[in-house]
Amino acid sequence: MRVLFIAAEVAPFAKTGGLADVALALPRALASLGADVVVVMPRHRSAVAKAEMHEAARFLVPVGGQPRECVAYKGALPQSKVPVYFLGNDAYFDRPAVYGEGGEYADALERFTFLSRGALELCEALRWSPDIVHANDWHTALVPQLMKHLGLPHSKGARSVLTIHNLAYQGAFPRAQAGAIGLSDAALEPYLRGDQVNLLRGGILTADLVNTVSPTYAREILERGDGLEGELRSRADALHGVLNGIDTAVWNPAADTMLWATYTRRSLAGKALNKAQLQEELGLAQDPTAPLVGVISRLAEQKGFDLILPAFERLLGLGIQFVVLGSGAPEYEGFFRDAAARHSGRVAALITFSEERAHRIEAASDMFLMPSRFEPCGLNQQYSLAYGTVPVVRATGGLRDTITDVDQDRKRGNGFSFEAYTAEAMVDAVARAVRTYRDDARAWRDIVQRGMDQDLSWENSARLYRDLYRKVGR
Numbered sequence: 001m002r003v004l005f006i007a008a009e010v011a012p013f014a015k016t017g018g019l020a021d022v023a024l025a026l027p028r029a030l031a032s033l034g035a036d037v038v039v040v041m042p043r044h045r046s047a048v049a050k051a052e053m054h055e056a057a058r059f060l061v062p063v064g065g066q067p068r069e070c071v072a073y074k075g076a077l078p079q080s081k082v083p084v085y086f087l088g089n090d091a092y093f094d095r096p097a098v099y100g101e102g103g104e105y106a107d108a109l110e111r112f113t114f115l116s117r118g119a120l121e122l123c124e125a126l127r128w129s130p131d132i133v134h135a136n137d138w139h140t141a142l143v144p145q146l147m148k149h150l151g152l153p154h155s156k157g158a159r160s161v162l163t164i165h166n167l168a169y170q171g172a173f174p175r176a177q178a179g180a181i182g183l184s185d186a187a188l189e190p191y192l193r194g195d196q197v198n199l200l201r202g203g204i205l206t207a208d209l210v211n212t213v214s215p216t217y218a219r220e221i222l223e224r225g226d227g228l229e230g231e232l233r234s235r236a237d238a239l240h241g242v243l244n245g246i247d248t249a250v251w252n253p254a255a256d257t258m259l260w261a262t263y264t265r266r267s268l269a270g271k272a273l274n275k276a277q278l279q280e281e282l283g284l285a286q287d288p289t290a291p292l293v294g295v296i297s298r299l300a301e302q303k304g305f306d307l308i309l310p311a312f313e314r315l316l317g318l319g320i321q322f323v324v325l326g327s328g329a330p331e332y333e334g335f336f337r338d339a340a341a342r343h344s345g346r347v348a349a350l351i352t353f354s355e356e357r358a359h360r361i362e363a364a365s366d367m368f369l370m371p372s373r374f375e376p377c378g379l380n381q382q383y384s385l386a387y388g389t390v391p392v393v394r395a396t397g398g399l400r401d402t403i404t405d406v407d408q409d410r411k412r413g414n415g416f417s418f419e420a421y422t423a424e425a426m427v428d429a430v431a432r433a434v435r436t437y438r439d440d441a442r443a444w445r446d447i448v449q450r451g452m453d454q455d456l457s458w459e460n461s462a463r464l465y466r467d468l469y470r471k472v473g474r
Contacts, residue, residue, distance in 0.1 A: 002131045002132070006133070006134065007039070013047035018165065022136075024077060026461070029459060040118075047086055056074035057125040061118045062117065063114050070121065112171070120150065123152070123154040129158070135162045137169065141199040141207075162203045162210050175194075190205040204235055207238075210238055211242055211468060212240075213376045243401055245460065246382045248458075251387070259360060261277075265448075279321070283345065307371050307422070326350075366390065369392050393418075405417045
């Protein structure tokens with residue numbers, strides 16, 4: 001089975017969120033199952049600095065009726081032989097950010113039209129014919145319709161799969177920009193909505209198969225689909241949910257070189273050492289008994305910060321220490337900077353992103369707070385399970401699929417969850433976790449080890465994707 005996998009970002013070459021992690025791990029897992037996978041992404045400035053690559057092909061990509069030069073460079077995904085092709089056009093991709101600086105770049109529709117069409121033109125240049133073309137999110141949602149209407153010999157016979165990683169981001173642009181796409185009015189129709197071009201809408205309506213990144217999220221979006229409920233219901237028979245795995249070659253506390261000390265479920269001494277080291281590094285009180293709560297996230301309302309802020313003093317009243325890593329909305333950044341200044345020794349705010357710090361916070365924390373308003377899948381709660389850090393989550397989307405509340409199921413429980421999207425429900429869940437941590441060390445260790453015992457790897461998820469490919473290929 002030959003799979004063309006197209007994404008706007010792929011770790012470690014370019015990363016702003018979970019899409020990049022999936023675009024690294026899933027192709028490698030598919031290849032391990034015997035698939036012939038080719039990954040395509042833009043040649044972002046960050047990729048030039050991080051990847052070994054060499055020129056593989058030159059060709060033209062029409063955008064807005066104008067031929068744009070594309071130089072395709074070939075590299076490989078780390079720790080694998082999976083080829084990755086970086087589509088280069090400096091005018092589009094030699095920029096400081098992947099998507100924009102303080103907002104989307106003004107020519108975003110052109111940039112991702114170039115990526116989508118360029119990936120198909122690459123197949124022509126390489127004389128390589130995929131069986132499945134796997135597009136990801138709005139950036140590549142033009143691909144299914146381009147495959148049908150361009151008639152390019154090496155991709156016209158393939159079947160298309162579109163994965164929705166986050167329905168909140170749809171690629172909506174003024175209809176006046178539609179000429180950049182280069183499709184006829186009839187072919188463009190699925191992408192039109194009022195006075196806008198909506199790329200994700202068109203992808204949902206034209207892909208042979210649509211999937212999301214957790215079974216629960218696939219059900220939820222039929223009722224709460226950010227304005228695309230009707231389109232999703234019309235494709236309900238073609239809509240599936242496959243839970244993301246995690247890359248255990250990267251997220252493994254027994255072999256993680258970013259940690260101060262490694263550890264396993266049978267020997268957790270290294271986890272305690274990581275906690276002590278993080279407390280020292282961040283200026284938190286050197287108290288091994290204080291429950292350390294970690295948050296690693298985009299600072300956005302979706303992630304539940306509108307619950308955390310009004311409840312923050314009540315959370316601290318539970319006797320916890322709190323560390324947050326992330327950036328985003330200025331009001332949230334300012335709040336946590338101020339909180340760290342007011343609560344010296346108890347609160348640390350790292351308003352940035354650091355892969356090393358993310359690994360260390362996962363290892364050092366006793367609990368991981370993730371009170372999302374909605375969560376298509378979520379990776380950090382799975383990283384937390386792997387690192388023996390007990391998740392406290394809202395039961396939505398992939399969080400519901402991965403976390404079983406301890407107080408509801410003593411034998412299978414691996415964390416604490418709450419249903420109502422309220423600060424009170426969140427505080428209650430954290431309080432239950434803190435009580436268990438303080439009052440029942442044996443029960444807490446059981447929860448930690450239960451999470452660490454779980455198989456969170458991509459192998460099972462990759463098999464489900466392979467089954468979807470076979471289903472759509474019939």
